[in-house]
Amino acid sequence: MNYVRCFFICCAYLLATWISTVHSVPPSPVNCDTNGLNCLVSSTYRVWPDRSTCRAAKVTYPSTEEEFKSSVAHAVKNNLKIKVISKLAHSAPKLICPGGDNGLLISTRDYAKKIIVNISSSTATVDSGVELRDFVDAIAKYGLALPHSPYWDGLSIGGLLSTGAHGSSLWGNGGAVHEYVVGMRLIIPASADEGFVRIMDLTKEDKDLNAAKVSLGVLGVISQVTFALQPMFKRSIRNVLRTDEGLEEKIIAFGSASEFGDVTWYASKRRAVFRVDNRVPVNIAGDGVNDYIGFQKTSRAALEAQRDTETRAELRRDSKAKCDAASKQIAALLMLGMGFKNNRVAFTGYPVIGYQNLLQTSGDCQNAIDTIPLTLVCPWDHRFKGSFLHQTTVSIPISQIHHFISDVKKLRDMDPASLCGLDLYNGFLMRYVKKSSAYLGKTEDMIDVDFNYYRADNASTGRLHEDVYEEIEQLAVFKYQGLPHWGKNRNVAFVGIASRYQNLHKFLKVKQRYDPQGLFSSEWTDTILGIDSRGVTIQRDNCALEGLCICSEDVHCAPDQGYFCRQGMVVELWLCMKSMFCSEKLLFL
Numbered sequence: 001m002n003y004v005r006c007f008f009i010c011c012a013y014l015l016a017t018w019i020s021t022v023h024s025v026p027p028s029p030v031n032c033d034t035n036g037l038n039c040l041v042s043s044t045y046r047v048w049p050d051r052s053t054c055r056a057a058k059v060t061y062p063s064t065e066e067e068f069k070s071s072v073a074h075a076v077k078n079n080l081k082i083k084v085i086s087k088l089a090h091s092a093p094k095l096i097c098p099g100g101d102n103g104l105l106i107s108t109r110d111y112a113k114k115i116i117v118n119i120s121s122s123t124a125t126v127d128s129g130v131e132l133r134d135f136v137d138a139i140a141k142y143g144l145a146l147p148h149s150p151y152w153d154g155l156s157i158g159g160l161l162s163t164g165a166h167g168s169s170l171w172g173n174g175g176a177v178h179e180y181v182v183g184m185r186l187i188i189p190a191s192a193d194e195g196f197v198r199i200m201d202l203t204k205e206d207k208d209l210n211a212a213k214v215s216l217g218v219l220g221v222i223s224q225v226t227f228a229l230q231p232m233f234k235r236s237i238r239n240v241l242r243t244d245e246g247l248e249e250k251i252i253a254f255g256s257a258s259e260f261g262d263v264t265w266y267a268s269k270r271r272a273v274f275r276v277d278n279r280v281p282v283n284i285a286g287d288g289v290n291d292y293i294g295f296q297k298t299s300r301a302a303l304e305a306q307r308d309t310e311t312r313a314e315l316r317r318d319s320k321a322k323c324d325a326a327s328k329q330i331a332a333l334l335m336l337g338m339g340f341k342n343n344r345v346a347f348t349g350y351p352v353i354g355y356q357n358l359l360q361t362s363g364d365c366q367n368a369i370d371t372i373p374l375t376l377v378c379p380w381d382h383r384f385k386g387s388f389l390h391q392t393t394v395s396i397p398i399s400q401i402h403h404f405i406s407d408v409k410k411l412r413d414m415d416p417a418s419l420c421g422l423d424l425y426n427g428f429l430m431r432y433v434k435k436s437s438a439y440l441g442k443t444e445d446m447i448d449v450d451f452n453y454y455r456a457d458n459a460s461t462g463r464l465h466e467d468v469y470e471e472i473e474q475l476a477v478f479k480y481q482g483l484p485h486w487g488k489n490r491n492v493a494f495v496g497i498a499s500r501y502q503n504l505h506k507f508l509k510v511k512q513r514y515d516p517q518g519l520f521s522s523e524w525t526d527t528i529l530g531i532d533s534r535g536v537t538i539q540r541d542n543c544a545l546e547g548l549c550i551c552s553e554d555v556h557c558a559p560d561q562g563y564f565c566r567q568g569m570v571v572e573l574w575l576c577m578k579s580m581f582c583s584e585k586l587l588f589l
Ligand SMILES: Cc1cc2nc3c(=O)[nH]c(=O)nc-3n(C[C@H](O)[C@H](O)[C@H](O)COP(=O)(O)OP(=O)(O)OC[C@H]3O[C@@H](n4cnc5c(N)ncnc54)[C@H](O)[C@@H]3O)c2cc1C
Pocket: 001, 002, 003, 083, 084, 085, 086, 087, 088, 089, 090, 091, 092, 095, 096, 108, 128, 129, 149, 150, 151, 152, 154, 155, 156, 157, 158, 159, 160, 162, 163, 164, 165, 166, 167, 216, 217, 218, 220, 221, 222, 223, 485, 487, 488
């Protein structure tokens, strides 16, 4: 996620240095009674995309593979639904919710001890609960590096692989973590004579590895993963600010010009930041770190004030306030080098050169000492009224990106202020992801487009310029046949996607062999994989406002507030548009 909350950056930043050790771990996703029963499973973003609740009968916290096996065996024996869930569980859709209300949750929180490095083969085998930060730092001690990773280091190995998480690259095997997996050990259901569980040790010779590498957790428990690593290297990073003229072509050329490059597009400002980011030998001087501002521990008070300011701008329909805030924020971000620090302490200018493990991913807000709870937090912590947003993250085929960008520019040119609400959340983060051998990985070379925007506390509240954001989302998903990130997005981004995966049938065959009863599957996974034919959308009043449906009637928007279902400017799809006039249907009367 491309997550910056820094209208109050400077103040949050100072606070962070004053009170450096007083902050709070993100909340557990599971809350049960004292016996670990009757659990409520919550989203890290306060509510699920459809604002429903999720229940489970029980949670277990195995710390060894034997304990894992007995948890799974117990569930299989009793025909219970199962979900594996990481300590912090940061996927946005309802992936960690077991089917029904009586499911068993198995957490990898305490299964994060083993990181075994084999120097002669340059591989490492890790427990699935290990956090990305712990992994990349541990292998660095042996002079080894994982070439690509997501940008937040609080994700678990099991969770980030299961959702196809990636960094940015078209070089070599590309920017997705699963491209570097050469072995996996799974615990899957089995018959009573086998003791209800079986271990599957997959190596890179096994075709099933292409299913297991990105599995949405539906094949079974991932116990261990083996990665092919590279000798440690350094990177040299320079963020270059340009106008967005010709971005349509430049973004394609940039993919081959920079190994780890990405592009942040501030469309309302007509600017793009090209992150020129390449590998350099380890003997080049530089001790830089990535301490991305959006992932630093942040003052709760600042987050609340910021939310308040944005909500007031929404109520006044004040685009200018959002544009001004976005300008200040972008200026602050650029001045602070986005959080890159040349010598571990401060940003003194580009290039920032440093070791791969210290630049590839960042975090900090999740590593907490809970002295005064909720003073310094992760910006997305939901225990108070801070940030609350929608996120859309869809990969678009490189062959189509030119058209996508020019369509967004058309929308922008009709009303430039309409996109300030995205720039306030750091614009469009665009990253390169290569065609994958994973059955649920990218089907061709793509550019992943990631943007966030204000979500109202009340699901039936229409939002400023929401038609424009809906239109961009629908352009990406329908006109350009994009693939949504499995671990992010609102429901509409998943409409009809099963048919876009040519290898889906191969994945489903493996799933059928590994878990014929679908114990690891849920309503949500069955739906996105096209097994449950009901589809991902939910038709009800106001459903289009939160991306639960595409509107076909005015009641799907908010007619009482003047939001009617209208045709888009660029796509022939229906959006909730704020209108001074009455509904189209009434106009025709
Ligand atoms: C701040 C932030 C930044 C992010 N940055 C990026 C980024 O740069 N690039 C990117 O691609 N994504 C990014 N993401 C998205 C992220 O990759 C997904 O949200 C990811 O799924 C979260 O992993 P997790 O460890 O929280 O997994 P969870 O949410 O706990 O689980 C995700 C899925 O994996 C399954 N699972 C987890 N562990 C196991 C296991 N051991 N065995 C079987 N199944 C398992 C779960 O059942 C579930 O289906 C970011 C998210 C956040 C919050």
